[in-house]
Every structure is written in C-alpha cells, then in structure tokens.
Amino acid sequence: xxxxxxxxxxxxxxxxxxxxxxxxxxxxxxxxxxxxxxxxxxxxxxxxxxxxxxxxxxxxxxxxxxxxxxxxxxxxxxxxxxxxxxxxxxxxxxxxxxxxxxxxxxxxxxxxxxxxxxxxxxxxxxxxxxxxxxxxxxxxxxxxxxxxxxxxxxxxxxxxxxxxxxxxxxxxxxxxxxxxxxxxxxxxxxxxxxxxxxxxxxxxxxxxxxxxxxxxxxx
Numbered sequence: 560x561x562x563x564x565x566x567x568x569x570x571x572x573x574x575x576x577x578x579x580x581x582x583x584x585x586x587x588x589x590x591x592x593x594x595x596x597x598x599x600x601x602x603x604x605x606x607x608x609x610x611x612x613x614x615x616x617x618x619x620x621x622x623x624x625x626x627x628x629x630x631x632x633x634x635x636x637x638x639x640x641x642x643x644x645x646x647x648x649x650x651x652x653x654x655x656x657x658x659x660x661x662x663x664x665x666x667x668x669x670x671x672x673x674x675x676x677x678x679x680x681x682x683x684x685x686x687x688x689x690x691x692x693x694x695x696x697x698x699x700x701x702x703x704x705x706x707x708x709x710x711x712x713x714x715x716x717x718x719x720x721x722x723x724x725x726x727x728x729x730x731x732x733x734x735x736x737x738x739x740x741x742x743x744x745x746x747x748x749x750x751x752x753x754x755x756x757x758x759x760x761x762x763x764x765x766x767x768x769x770x771x772x773x774x775x776x777x778x
Contacts, residue, residue, distance in 0.1 A: 623766050624666035626707070627759025628673040629751045630694040632687065637755035639763045640666050644743055646752045649694070656701050663705045671709035672717060672762040673698050674754070717761045732757060 634649030
C-alpha cells in the first residue's frame with residue numbers, strides 16, 4: 560500500500576465501488592476507502608493521484624505492457640499486461656491513433672511486434688496486396704508517433720516454436736490462442752484477433768527474456 564493513504568474499513572457503493580474494483584484488479588490496491596495523508600481528503604474507493612501513480616508505476620515495472628499487431632485486411636491489435644489481455648479491431652487510421660495513444664498513456668507500452676506483410680509472387684489480387692501494405696505502414700507510423708519500440712517479423716519467424724505446424728492456418732490460430740489464453744475464448748471471434756494475441760504473447764516472451772530472444776525461436 561502507498562505511504563500516502565491510511566486504510567479505513569468501509570464498503571463502497573455504486574460508481575465508487577466500480578472504480579475501486581477496477582483499481583484493485585489493475586494495480587493490486589486494496590478495495591476500500593482511504594483518508595489521504597497527502598491531500599487530506601477522503602477517497603471513496605480511490606487513491607489520490609500520487610498514490611495511484613505510485614501503484615501504477617510499480618505494477619508496470621513488474622508487468623511490462625506489450626502489443627501484437629496483425630495488419631491484415633481487417634486487422635487487430637492485442638495488448639498484454641500481466642494477466643490482462645485486450646484486443647481491438649482495426650476501424651480507421653484516426654481511431655487506431657487514438658486507441659494506441661490511450662493505451663500507451665495508460666500502460667506505457669514497452670515493446671510491440673507487427674507482423675510483416677507477406678505478398679506472394681505473381682499475386683493476382685493487386686487491391687488486396689495494396690491494402691495489406693498500406694495497413695502495415697499505417698501501424699508502423701502510429702507506433703513511431705507514440706515512440707513505441709517495435710520490430711516487424713514475417714509469420715515464419717514469430718510462429719516458430721510457438722504454433723504447431725498443423726495449426727499454422729486460420730482455425731489453428733484460434734485453437735492455439737484458446738490454449739494459451741485459457742478463459743479468454745470469447746475474445747477470439749476471428750482469426751486475426753487470435754493472431755494479434757499470439758503476436759503479443761511472442762512480444763511478451765521477448766521482453767520477459769530481457770529482449771534477448773531470437774525471433775527464430777523462443778529461448
């Protein structure tokens with residue numbers, strides 16, 4: 560608990576209870592009322608700004624946030640921070656800019672991996688190829704604007720030793736995501752959402768190993 564606040568046993572209700580529960584889950588702070596010794600005010604299920612930042616910084620230091628991006632035709636972004644997983648569909652450039660800005664402000668994203676677009680030789684669907692390339696460059700630009708460190712890897716690299724060969728297809732991505740992220744099955748309604756989560760997991764393993772893994776396989 561922060562040195563800023565004194566714990567007082569008291570139940571919270573309504574909106575305050577909701578906020579207290581979210582703070583408790585996110586930062587591991589007690590789910591109660593506080594009398595802040597710093598600002599000398601009561602906080603109904605909340606901590607003063609200084610205490611919240613202290614808890615947040617400690618949490619993020621122990622649980623660095625990472626992002627995985629599938630820049631496909633529809634596309635998706637997944638964020639992992641500790642036991643927290645969230646996935647967002649691509650809607651527009653501005654919506655993605657606002658989303659990434661919000662996530663970075665909230666979680667201080669440590670690292671991101673974006674899947675490298677793979678265009679087959681003699682690709683007949685020029686419109687599809689153009690869309691994939693544009694999506695990839697959009698995401699790269701947004702990551703740079705937010706000063707988020709990232710790497711771009713082809714599927715053959717980030718999937719190695721993570722996804723069984725028989726599962727290196729759209730249904731297989733969903734099966735693998737369900738296996739790794741047990742209890743979050745409702746998030747994987749499309750293969751690109753599952754793929755984004757798996758790419759984020761790969762980024763998390765990379766950060767966990769001190770940024771020392773090779774994308775050719777986990778260490």
